Amino acid sequence: xxxxxxxxxxxxxxxxxxxxxxxxxxxxxxxxxxxxxxxxxxxxxxxxxxxxxxxxxxxxxxxxxxxxxxxxxxxxxxxxxxxxxxxxxxxxxxxxxxxxxxxxxxxxxxxxxxxxxxxxxxxxxxxxxxxxxxxxxxxxxxxxxxxxxxxxxxxxxxxxxxxxxxxxxxxxxxxxxxxxxxxxxxxxxxxxxxxxxxxxxxxxxxxxxxxxxxxxxxxxxxxxxxxx
Numbered sequence: 001x002x003x004x005x006x007x008x009x010x011x012x013x014x015x016x017x018x019x020x021x022x023x024x025x026x027x028x029x030x031x032x033x034x035x036x037x038x039x040x041x042x043x044x045x046x047x048x049x050x051x052x053x054x055x056x057x058x059x060x061x062x063x064x065x066x067x068x069x070x071x072x073x074x075x076x077x078x079x080x081x082x083x084x085x086x087x088x089x090x091x092x093x094x095x096x097x098x099x100x101x102x103x104x105x106x107x108x109x110x111x112x113x114x115x116x117x118x119x120x121x122x123x124x125x126x127x128x129x130x131x132x133x134x135x136x137x138x139x140x141x142x143x144x145x146x147x148x149x150x151x152x153x154x155x156x157x158x159x160x161x162x163x164x165x166x167x168x169x170x171x172x173x174x175x176x177x178x179x180x181x182x183x184x185x186x187x188x189x190x191x192x193x194x195x196x197x198x199x200x201x202x203x204x205x206x207x208x209x210x211x212x213x214x215x216x217x218x219x220x221x222x223x224x225x226x227x228x
Contacts, residue, residue, distance in 0.1 A: 011036055012038070012122055012126040013057075014038070014039055015043060015049065015052055015056060015060070015061045016039060016041075016043070017044075017045075017046070017064055017067075017075070019044050019064060019067040024042050024044065027088070030115040030118070031122070034118075036119065041056050041058070044067075046070030046071055046072055046074055049061060049063065049072075049079070050070070060083065060085075060106075061083055061085045061086070062088050063085050063088065063105075064087075064089055065087055065089040065091055066089070072089075076100065080103065084106045085104065087100045087105045087108045089110065090111050106130050107125055108131075109133050110133045110136065130216060130217075131214075132216060171202060172205055172206050172209070176210075177222060179218055180219040180222035203215065206218055
């Protein structure tokens with residue numbers, strides 16, 4: 001009898017859900033080659049994902065949006081109190097993005113991501129950092145700009161203090177403003193004539209100082225205060 005392979009310490013267990021077999025198996029195979037990720041199973045529908053998640057207890061469920069029967073958004077609602085659900089789809093659609101947020105998904109990614117970036121997104125989602133493709137983040141920020149002003153109300157995504165009160169430096173404030181436009185780290189680095197590593201450090205510092213979880217919440221903070 002073959003001994004089971006040991007589970008890598010610190011690895012993120014992921015369940016891959018997609019109704020197309022070739023896509024599902026392709027994503028699973030690519031993720032299996034990435035460090036820090038182990039594929040615990042695959043499912044072809046929302047119903048199967050809910051059942052398998054109970055059995056396999058994955059850290060993250062990588063879920064397609066549109067599937068026959070129970071779709072990914074409905075399955076995300078059923079799973080949100082049990083595990084992280086990260087949507088992975090070809091549909092760059094405002095309605096689906098908003099529905100995914102309401103369903104409790106921890107992010108919304110498009111299927112054109114390189115395997116290494118997808119694996120990194122899975123690991124970050126497991127650690128509690130919401131993940132959105134650059135195009136999706138830009139669309140979210142565009143929608144936020146058209147929302148009515150919050151009227152000074154404080155929400156979970158908008159800390160009460162201003163950037164000055166939060167102690168942001170001038171450079172961190174510049175990074176925050178660019179981040180709120182949907183700019184990537186590379187684009188911010190080019191705009192400020194600094195390295196991507198420097199930008200990453202500034203972004204991390206901004207998140208800590210503002211007390212927010214991720215780039216999206218930081219962008220919401222900036223937009224709510226007219227900083228972008």
